[in-house]
Amino acid sequence: MAEKLDRVDVVIVGSGWAGGIAAAELSKKGYDVVCLERGKDHSTEDFIGAKDELKYSRRIEMFQDLSKETLTIRNEMDEVATPHRSNETNPINGTDTGGSGVHWNGQIYRWLPTDFEIRSKTIEKYGEDMIPEEMIMQDWGITYDEIEPYYDKFEETIGVSGEQDPLRPEMSRPFPNPPLKETATTRLFKKTTKEMGYHPYHMASANVSEQYENPDGETINACVYCAFCEQYGCDFGAKADPIVTVLATARRHDNFELRNNSYVVRILHENSRATGVRYVDTQTGLEYDQPADLVVVGGFTFTNTRLLLLSEIGKPYDPVANTGVIGKNITTHSPNLTHLRVRGFFDNKKFNRYAGSGALGATMDDFNLEQLDHTELDFLHGFLIRSTQLGTRPITHNHVPEGTPTWGQEFKDKSLFYTHRNLDIQQQNGVLPWRYNYMDLDPTYKDAFGDPLLRVTSKFHDQDRNIVRYAHQRGKDILEKMGADHITVPEITDETEFDHTSLGDHTAGGVIMGDNPETSAVNNYSQMWDMENLFVVGASAFPHNSSSNPTNTVGALTYRATEGMIEYLENDGGLLIEPETERSKS
Amino acid sequence: MTDNGNKINNKSTEEKQEFDSSRRRFVKNTGMIIGGVAGGSVLGGLLTNQFQSDTETTDGKKEPAPATEARMFFTRYEDFVVLEQATERIYPEDDNGPGAIGLGVPYFIDKQLAGKWGVNAKDYRQGPFLESDPTADMSSLTRGEIFILGLRKINEESQSRFDTTFAKIEAEQQDEILANFASGDVDMKGIGSNRFFDLLRTATLEGAYSDPMYGGNRNIEGWKMKEFPGAVASYADIIDEEEFVKMDPVSLTNYQQKS
Ligand SMILES: Cc1cc2nc3c(=O)[nH]c(=O)nc-3n(C[C@H](O)[C@H](O)[C@H](O)COP(=O)(O)OP(=O)(O)OC[C@H]3O[C@@H](n4cnc5c(N)ncnc54)[C@H](O)[C@@H]3O)c2cc1C
Ligand code: SF4
Numbered sequence: 007m008a009e010k011l012d013r014v015d016v017v018i019v020g021s022g023w024a025g026g027i028a029a030a031e032l033s034k035k036g037y038d039v040v041c042l043e044r045g046k047d048h049s050t051e052d053f054i055g056a057k058d059e060l061k062y063s064r065r066i067e068m069f070q071d072l073s074k075e076t077l078t079i080r081n082e083m084d085e086v087a088t089p090h091r092s093n094e095t096n097p098i099n100g101t102d103t104g105g106s107g108v109h110w111n112g113q114i115y116r117w118l119p120t121d122f123e124i125r126s127k128t129i130e131k132y133g134e135d136m137i138p139e140e141m142i143m144q145d146w147g148i149t150y151d152e153i154e155p156y157y158d159k160f161e162e163t164i165g166v167s168g169e170q171d172p173l174r175p176e177m178s179r180p181f182p183n184p185p186l187k188e189t190a191t192t193r194l195f196k197k198t199t200k201e202m203g204y205h206p207y208h209m210a211s212a213n214v215s216e217q218y219e220n221p222d223g224e225t226i227n228a229c230v231y232c233a234f235c236e237q238y239g240c241d242f243g244a245k246a247d248p249i250v251t252v253l254a255t256a257r258r259h260d261n262f263e264l265r266n267n268s269y270v271v272r273i274l275h276e277n278s279r280a281t282g283v284r285y286v287d288t289q290t291g292l293e294y295d296q297p298a299d300l301v302v303v304g305g306f307t308f309t310n311t312r313l314l315l316l317s318e319i320g321k322p323y324d325p326v327a328n329t330g331v332i333g334k335n336i337t338t339h340s341p342n343l344t345h346l347r348v349r350g351f352f353d354n355k356k357f358n359r360y361a362g363s364g365a366l367g368a369t370m371d372d373f374n375l376e377q378l379d380h381t382e383l384d385f386l387h388g389f390l391i392r393s394t395q396l397g398t399r400p401i402t403h404n405h406v407p408e409g410t411p412t413w414g415q416e417f418k419d420k421s422l423f424y425t426h427r428n429l430d431i432q433q434q435n436g437v438l439p440w441r442y443n444y445m446d447l448d449p450t451y452k453d454a455f456g457d458p459l460l461r462v463t464s465k466f467h468d469q470d471r472n473i474v475r476y477a478h479q480r481g482k483d484i485l486e487k488m489g490a491d492h493i494t495v496p497e498i499t500d501e502t503e504f505d506h507t508s509l510g511d512h513t514a515g516g517v518i519m520g521d522n523p524e525t526s527a528v529n530n531y532s533q534m535w536d537m538e539n540l541f542v543v544g545a546s547a548f549p550h551n552s553s554s555n556p557t558n559t560v561g562a563l564t565y566r567a568t569e570g571m572i573e574y575l576e577n578d579g580g581l582l583i584e585p586e587t588e589r590s591k592s
Numbered sequence: 593m594t595d596n597g598n599k600i601n602n603k604s605t606e607e608k609q610e611f612d613s614s615r616r617r618f619v620k621n622t623g624m625i626i627g628g629v630a631g632g633s634v635l636g637g638l639l640t641n642q643f644q645s646d647t648e649t650t651d652g653k654k655e656p657a658p659a660t661e662a663r664m665f666f667t668r669y670e671d672f673v674v675l676e677q678a679t680e681r682i683y684p685e686d687d688n689g690p691g692a693i694g695l696g697v698p699y700f701i702d703k704q705l706a707g708k709w710g711v712n713a714k715d716y717r718q719g720p721f722l723e724s725d726p727t728a729d730m731s732s733l734t735r736g737e738i739f740i741l742g743l744r745k746i747n748e749e750s751q752s753r754f755d756t757t758f759a760k761i762e763a764e765q766q767d768e769i770l771a772n773f774a775s776g777d778v779d780m781k782g783i784g785s786n787r788f789f790d791l792l793r794t795a796t797l798e799g800a801y802s803d804p805m806y807g808g809n810r811n812i813e814g815w816k817m818k819e820f821p822g823a824v825a826s827y828a829d830i831i832d833e834e835e836f837v838k839m840d841p842v843s844l845t846n847y848q849q850k851s
Contacts, residue, residue, distance in 0.1 A: 055848035057823035060802035065709060076716040088722050092715040092729035187832045230826035356836040360820055361827035395831075400801035400820045413682040413774070413793050414767065422688050422817055426836060451718060506730070 008284055008293035014038040015575065017283055017298035019270045019313070022105025023557060024304030024544040024564045026248035027160075029256035029264070030222065031568035037575065038261045040296060042268040042285050044305075045071075045102030049249055053239030059399040062237050066093035068109045070101045074269070074288075075453040077308060078461045079506055083325070083442065087461045088506075089451050096341060096507045097237070099306060103266060104248040106306070106511050107557070111236045111364030111396065112212030112245050114166050115554030116157050116562075118375050119150035119175060121436075124550065132380060138469060140441040141386075142335060144549050147521035147583075148530040153562050154178060160561030164246030165218040165226045168210025173371040183215045186229065190357050191429055192368040195393040198487045204372040209392060211365035212246040222255040233397020235364030245364065268294075270309075271455055273301055273317040273540065280319075280540040286455060300571060303542045304564070307336075310546035311445050311516030312460040320517075320527050320536050325442050331527045333446050335439040335515035336464060337551040340508040343466060343474055343498070344437065347430040348481035350490025351407045359398040359426045367394030373480055374553055375436055385473035387436030389553045391480060393429060400425075407492035431484055433477035437551040440467055445516050464504045471498050512556050514548035519563075522586040529583040531570025532563060538581055539574065543567050660807060661699045664706035665736060673759045674743040675701060679796045681766050689817045690810070697799030700808030701739070704795065710736035728791040731783050735791065742788035745780050746773065803844045815841035823847035 015037035018025045029041045061067045070076075070093070077098070078087035090098070100106030120127045125145045128136060137143055158178055167183035170176065185208035196206040213229040220226065229244040243250050256262040272284040274295060282297035303310050314320050314332050321330035339345055369392035371377060378388045404421040405428050411417050448461035478495050485493050520526025523535035532547055534540040543564045545556050552559075570582045666672040676698045685691030692698065704710060712734050721732035728738055749769050750758040758766060772778050774793075776786035799808030801818060809815060815822050822841040830837045 055823070055844060057847065058803055058844060060798055060806055064798055064802075065714075071714055072716040073714055086722060088730070089716050089718070091717070092712070095727065095729045189831055190834045193834075230828045231831040232824070232826055358827075358830060358833060358837055361831050366831075397827075400815065400818045401798050404797060413770075413796075415684050415686055418683055418686060418691075419688060425818055425820075450720070 008295045010295045010297065013282075013297040013299075014040050015298065016040070016300045016302060016571070017042065017296050018302040018304060019283060020105060020303070020305040020309065020544075021103050021248060021253060021264055022100060022304060022306065022544075023107045023248055023252070023560055024306075025302065026104065026107070026252035026256070027163075027561060027564040028302045028304060028541075028543060028568055028571065029262060030252040031565070032571060033256040033259040033262040035572055036259075036261060039256070039263070040298070041256070041262070041264045042270050042283065042296065043103055043264060043266050044269040044288070045105075045266065047103050047264075047266040048108075048239070049103070050239070050241065050243050054241040056238055056241060057232070057234045059234075059401050062109075062234075063399060063402055064094065066097045066237070068100065068102065068237065068239070069093045069097045070099040073454070076459060077509070078448045078451050078459050079504075079509070080461070080463055081465045081504055083463060086450070087448055087463070089459065090506050090509070096509065098509050098511065098513070099308065100511070103264065104253065107248045108239050109237050110212075110245075110247070110511070110557065111555075112164075113365040113367075113555045114161070114164075114168060114210040114212055114558050115390070116174065117150075117552040117554060117559050120375050121550070121552045122146040122148055122150055122153065128386065136380065136386070138386075138467075140467075141469070142439050142441050143386075144335075144439075144518075144520060144525060146530070146549055147519055147526065148566075150175070152530075153559075153566065156562035156565040157558060159565045160558060163220050163222065163251055163561070164212045165214040165220055166210050166212060167215035169208055171207050171371060172205045173374070173377065181210060183218055186211050186213065186215050186363060186366050187231070189362070189366065189395045191359075191393055191395050192366070194429075194488055195368040195484070198484060199368075199370055199372075199391075202484070202487060204370050206368050206370045209365060209367040209369045209394070211363070213240075213363040213365050214244055214246060220251060222251070224251050224254050226250060229363050231361055231363045231366065231397075233360060233362045233399070235362075236396055269455070270305070270313065271316070271457060273303065273313055273319060275317065275319060275537065275540075278537055280537055299539065300575060301540050302567075302571065303540070304544050306544055307513045307516055307546045308445075308460050310542050310544055312447070314517060314527075314542070315445075315447050315460075316457055319540065320534065322446060323444050325444050328441065331518070331523075331525065333444045333516050335518045335549050336443050336445055336462060336513065337437040337439050337515055337548070338509055338513040339434060339437060339551060340466075340504065341510055342505065342507045343470060343502060344435055345432070345510075346474065346478070346496035346498070347432050348478050348485060348496070349405055349428055349430045349494045350485035350488060351405075351424050351492040351494075352427045352429070352489065353491045355489070356426045357395075357429065359395070359403075359428075362395040362397035364396055365394075366396065367392050369393075373477065383472075383476070385469045385476065387438060387473065387553065389433045389435035389473060389477045391477070391484070392432050392434075394432065398425070405494075408494050429485070429488070429490070431481035433474065433481055434553050434555075435473045435477060436553040437470065439515065439550050440465070462509065464508070466502065466504050468500075471500070471502060474498055512545070512551060514545040514551050514556065517542045517546040518549045519547040520549065521583070529581070529585070530563075530566065531582045532567035533570055533574070533582055535581070535585060538579055541567050541571055658696075658810075661696065663699075663702050665702045665710060666705075670747070670757075671740060671743045672698060672702070673757075674746050675739070677759050677766060678743070678746060678770060678792060679799070681763065681770055682793055682796045683800055690813050692796055692800065694810065695800050695814050696808045696810040697796055700799035700802070700806055701795050703807045704798075705736045705739055710734060710739075725784055725787070727787050728783065731787070733782050738783055738788055738791060741780060741782070742773070742785070742792065745778060745785070745788075746770075749778060805844055812841045812843055
């Protein structure tokens with residue numbers, strides 16, 4: 007039997023950006039807040055001297071302990087899903103205080119105005135026939151103008167260092183910090199793409215360019231380009247993460263408590279109201295019920311979806327009947343498709359590839375959603391292009407030109423020669439949702455507590471492959487102009503398929519937002535239509551994935567959600583938005 | 593750097609050959625009767641030590657092996673010798689510098705397998721294991737089991753093709769066998785030979801290039817070849833340089849806080 011604890015105002019699941027923002031905003035308002043985090047406690051102190059590629063990039067130290075819980079994966083409904091067994095195949099989920107926000111890169115983009123009204127805008131521009139059968143593209147129930155102030159707020163919290171993208175809408179004010187430094191590679195990328203008539207700019211970054219104090223009074227130090235950034239905690243407090251920003255703010259308040267090693271297994275509810283959560287203390291194995299007036303779930307896409315299904319809240323999505331909502335619209339930037347890179351090898355140019363930072367690079371939007379005319383193309387949405395200088399570590403980076411053996415003397419020789427003589431051009435495309443790509447509970451495999459694992463069913467469609475093929479050709483053009491002597495373009499065949507390497511930290515959907523309870527799970531305050539005192543925050547709310555990285559949008563939507571939570575608590579409840587009633591989907 | 597690497601590697605190849613003859617001598621002299629199994633088991637360890645204290649290298653000098661270089665995971669010396677030879681073919685000594693043996697890669701792998709990585713401690717291990725053609729990560733076998741199975745299979749292949757162990761065949765013959773493993777053409781129990789080879793190849797690169805504290809990348813020679821500076825606090829002063837800046841690598845031993 008679970009032990010019942012004292013009631014608090016708010017209980018939050020997860021201490022990443024989503025949970026952390028909620029923790030800061032609600033603690034500041036004086037509410038009693040408990041944040042439950044399944045992983046261990048750690049802080050900047052733990053990251054000092056952590057420049058250890060084997061531990062962090064190969065043994066994937068900072069990611070979820072899969073011995074307790076994982077996902078199962080299959081392509082189609084009539085197949086048996088198999089578990090994702092090892093982070094070394096593909097690291098997906100963060101854990102521990104601060105979640106993935108601790109070991110993220112910090113690459114910052116806003117999403118495009120069209121993203122939020124993608125269905126209406128596509129129909130307006132091309133007619134409904136342009137949308138392929140089975141593509142369940144839908145509007146978000148919010149517009150860019152409505153979300154803009156919240157982007158601004160998150161950007162101020164994390165001290166974004168960057169400049170205005172020449173092809174995106176003018177920001178209401180500049181980013182709080184100037185861009186990171188130029189490198190030989192960013193200069194080459196910008197010079198080349200400008201000559202080609204494109205509009206490159208410096209990628210915006212949450213690796214902060216100058217020491218900065220955010221509006222909550224938290225200090226973020228200046229980045230020193232130490233190159234152990236992606237998959238590492240920052241030992242200089244220079245990468246905006248939840249620990250040095252929102253969690254630090256929450257911790258200034260006695261009414262806030264972060265409880266580590268607390269694995270939430272259920273959202274408790276009665277008469278359509280959440281009453282709290284049940285969790286297991288993983289150090290003792292004991293179960294507790296934490297009652298609360300308001301429940302915030304910020305455990306990332308998979309946990310958010312799974313907790314609702316396990317707790318029987320909302321209507322599970324049924325792709326055959328095309329009913330229900332929980333689990334639908336899963337989309338991701340797949341490492342084995344979207345994130346494949348075109349690479350150029352230079353026989354006579356050597357760059358300082360070992361140096362860099364998680365979000366250092368140059369990027370451009372000339373082929374993004376709003377720049378393309380899709381009439382003549384075999385895909386929808388668009389892609390960004392960028393060239394980054396993250397610091398190439400030696401175990402992970404042994405690239406060789408096509409035709410070189412993968413082991414033996416020639417491999418050794420060439421991989422050494424080209425270590426600092428190669429550059430990649432990355433594309434990242436918008437990924438649109440399909441009817442039979444979804445999440446539900448697995449019938450066979452269980453977690454360490456005996457509960458079913460979350461099952462992902464997903465397939466690539468022609469459109470998903472076509473956009474990447476097209477983008478790779480654009481990358482190749484740029485590398486040719488840059489003067490690369492050998493260029494490798496990843497092969498994408500019709501057999502390239504979603505598999506155990508396809509999910510990632512950019513996975514979205516499952517508890518999506520919208521203006522209609524028949525086709526969405528939450529409103530644009532991330533409040534559950536079916537349970538007013540339950541807010542589900544994070545990328546789980548995205549109806550599709552845009553072409554850029556997700557966290558600025560996670561942060562913005564969470565800031566908006568916290569306004570809703572506060573309004574809800576102050577006004578004793580109610581839905582914050584009137585639902586549209588008609589099923590808006592065709 | 594290259595000289596040193598050559599020396600280390602030459603020595604160990606010669607040691608191996610002399611070991612084989614000294615083993616025969618020892619067995620003969622002591623009058624011990626051993627079956628095929630003994631050479632690789634209890635007696636093997638004994639013989640190794642005896643050999644190491646007795647034998648001189650060609651230049652008459654002997655560098656002491658680091659005290660951290662003894663086997664934790666591999667109980668059979670025979671298996672370890674295959675590991676040495678196979679990793680050396682994957683990452684051979686050449687003009688750039690030492691190969692896998694010279695870098696300590698086999699001991700690195702031994703240490704990794706002796707720890708939580710070898711038993712897949714952070715992985716989801718509940719059955720059923722239904723994948724057809726599982727990768728090493730997805731296999732019902734642990735990484736430790738895969739290494740043992742794979743290395744023994746390499747020796748079996750060598751025996752059946754060339755009538756002798758993998759350590760005694762020519763480099764080209766070793767490469768031929770490894771290439772068949774890499775392409776998945778050797779039948780192995782529970783896992784494709786290509787999957788085993790992928791694991792072996794990755795572990796070899798890990799050993800060549802991880803921080804020396806793990807037992808590979810001996811004397812930071814791996815990073816020197818790779819022109820990787822290692823644990824450097826800040827690149828703020830060189831990040832915007834147009835030209836390549838070469839640095840002497842630093843390991844965590846000289847970076848982390850110490851009392
Ligand atoms: C290596 C890497 C690089 C990235 N780079 C970028 C980038 O450059 N730009 C960008 O925009 N995004 C990037 N991301 C993505 C970004 O990190 C995520 O979008 C963001 O961290 C999501 O925040 P979140 O709070 O929703 O989820 P998370 O950060 O995943 O936090 C969820 C928290 O909830 C906890 N939790 C989960 N389930 C439970 C449970 N049952 N009980 C208790 N606690 C639970 C988890 O342990 C975790 O701490 C990157 C991610 C990774 C991993
Ligand atoms: S690159 Fe900059 S932000 Fe990233 S870990 Fe190093 S100092 Fe921190």
